[in-house]
Amino acid sequence: MENLERQTKYRRAKKRVQEEKGFYSHFTAYVIVNVFLLLINSDFIDEGFNNWLNWNLYITPFFWGIGLFFHWVKVFNPNIIFSKQWEERKIKEIIRKGNTTDYF
Structure with a gap:
């Protein structure tokens, strides 16, 4: 039983790492491609910052x-x-008011 729990936690952690890795890859591509596009499309060599x-x-x-x-x-x-x-x-506010029966 403990082994099954450990495997489940490992799978979740691995999935989480893959998701974060995908985001950071996406972010890196975003920065590199957009800097490249800005430099090319702005005609930076001829026009400068104009x-x-x-x-x-x-x-x-x-x-x-x-x-x-x-x-x-x-x-x-x-x-x-x-x-x-x-x-x-919000939970503390509702408990403090004593209105918990109104919600059920």
Whole structure:
């Protein structure tokens, strides 16, 4: 029984490592490709920093960044809106008010 638990924990940990590895690979590709695209599309060699205000340069990083954000949320699962601290405060508030019977 203990061996089965250990194997389950190992599989979960391995899956988690693979998910994080995938995110970091995605992030690395995002940085490298977008820096490369900005340098090429801005015509940096001829124009210098004069062309960097062109909004067309930032379409790919913006939309890819949105996808990268959702990948981050999927992998690291931050509960931004309803965090553990919020849950604990809400539970204590409901208990303090004594309104626990209203919810069942």
